[in-house]
Amino acid sequence: MSPQHRSHIPTAGPAQRLQRLDALRGLAMLWMTAFHFAFDLDHAGYIHQNFYEDPVWTWQxxxxxxxxxxxxxxGQAVxxxxxxxxxxxxxxWAQVAGCALxxxxxxxxxFPRSFIYFGVLHxxxxxLIATRWLLVRRVSGAALLMAGALLVALFWLAPAALSAWASGSVIEALNSRPLNWLGLVTRKPITEDYVPLIPWLGLVxxxxxxxRWLLAHRPGWLAGGGSVxxxxxxxxxxxxxxxxMLHQPVLISALTAFGWLTGRG
Known part of the structure; x- marks a missing residue:
């Protein structure tokens, strides 16, 4: 890579928290909590929703x-x-992998019949490894965007392409647990959480x-967000x-205690 190309890679000083980036992550956590609470209410029989097929829930x-x-x-770019x-x-990384286990x-x-073997933490x-490697190799932002777009496109194109051109044995191998973490599948596996590389690596x-772009052009945006x-x-x-790791045990314990106190447990 030429020195001119390297000069466009943003650098930052000593590690510091960027509050608006943390707040975006916190928003995802808060939204996830509301979603999981509704899921737990359904699992406990307090409401009746189809979390596996209803677009209200699948799109959320x-x-x-x-x-x-x-x-x-x-966060990896920062x-x-x-x-x-x-x-x-x-x-x-060891903390993330340990929590995934x-x-x-x-x-x-x-859920012994539909346990999570490649969910969001897996x-x-x-x-994280793939993204870190690309970043330290100084892959350009345009290349990262194109690679992400390819992975997202494969999510929509791969099932039809496999059904049309791949043999039955290849399709079954890709749908099997040892390989379906790649995301080249024609059917979703039976599991409570499934986050394969295709398309989700594209989002990362x-x-x-x-x-990287914000650090180079709008660094104040990531650090802002001082409201309560x-x-x-x-x-x-x-x-x-x-x-x-803690929110679901707390939610499930609270619902269990509520059921016991109200005689529904």
């Missing part, structure tokens, strides 16, 4: 995951610009490109992984 789920992964990509080294990256174990106890663990790459609601959301976003 897609929007929440999109926002969360987009901010994850922005971390690289601030000089985060590989050892620190791997420590954070706990999600698998917990979901297996609750996908994020893989996507778009977030990385957006984060903004500060509250930013505080939530700073502890997103811990919050993610």
């Amino acid at each position: 789920r897609s929007a929440i995951v999109s926002l969360f992964l987009f901010t994850a990509g922005m 971390a690289v610009a601030q000089g985060q080294d590989w050892p620190r990256f791997w420590r954070r 706990l999600v698998t174990l917990g979901s297996w106890f609750m 996908g994020l663990a893989v996507m 790459l778009w977030g990385a490109a957006a984060g 609601p903004g500060r509250a959301l930013a505080a939530l976003g700073r502890w997103s992984l811990s919050y993610y």
